[in-house]
Amino acid sequence: MDSKAYIFDIKRNTSEDGPGIRTTVFFKGCPLRCSWCQNPEGIASGPSLSFRAELCHPDDCELPCIKACKAKALTLQDRQLRFDRERCDQCGRCATVCSRHALEQVGLWLGVDELFYRVAIDKPFFDATGGGVTASGGECTMQMNFLHEFFKKLKATGIHTAIETNGMFNFGRFSRLLLPWLDLIYFDLKLIDEAASILHTGHSNRPILDNLRRLAEIAKIPVEVRIPLIPGITATEANLQGLAVFLRDLGIKQVNVLPYNPLWLDKLQRFGVDTEYRHDAFMSDAQIKHCIESMQNA
Ligand code: SF4
Ligand code: SF4
Structure with missing residues (x-):
């Protein structure tokens, strides 16, 4: 039987979620509870x-x-x-x-075939630009069986595949069900300190750090690490330097930073989100530069 996943958005013609022109599919459900979550509508697994x-x-x-x-x-x-x-x-x-x-x-149930036909319509654009399909969320790896079938179908059609993950997944299932069908992984890394991770994301960061370590050892595809810069939480000198040392030990020399965007605050009332984190300003170029230099000097 065709498995189904609950999806809260499908964005066509995106350019930030991988090479070329892409379609990004946002899956609902996330095991983390980040106090600054930009997509609160993606946290619950259902509607x-x-x-x-x-x-x-x-x-x-x-x-x-x-x-x-x-x-x-x-x-x-x-x-x-x-x-x-x-x-x-x-x-x-x-x-x-x-x-x-x-x-x-917000959101709808879609079967693998339904989703496949919705995204495959743009294959000519993917082919012309080296683009493809990116699975995001929420945390898309919570729908591992569905993604396995979906990515297999995309690869059989010659479509480039990528995921954005917070790293909170079962490594055995990930390496068996998803890794063989992936071309690119965006791995979000937030906090190096376990107590801070529990406080700000609701979970220990140990499984996340372990998963990145294991991926760095075995993955034959690019694993691009991204660090969201959250003022007062991840964008501190101590955290960024700790992450830089961890990444250097893994042999990862390049990371991307994602500067804080406060526009998610509009969603608080709309989705009844309860969080004390309310930082409402964009970061200045100087603040972003300081964060990057903190990592470079670690
Ligand atoms: S507000 Fe009432 S009608 Fe609307 S979704 Fe909730 S229970 Fe259903
Ligand atoms: S009262 Fe408001 S939410 Fe209810 S049907 Fe009218 S406009 Fe919509």
């Missing part, structure tokens, strides 16, 4: 309800969403729609009746 209060005008609406909600998660208080996420069972009924798109269910 996520988006509520954009700025599009909701109860005074000018017959409130079909409240009538549709059997869980009584939606109520009218002080002429405002109140959404109780604790009560919501993500059935999605309200989203189907909200003509203003104030309520929307």
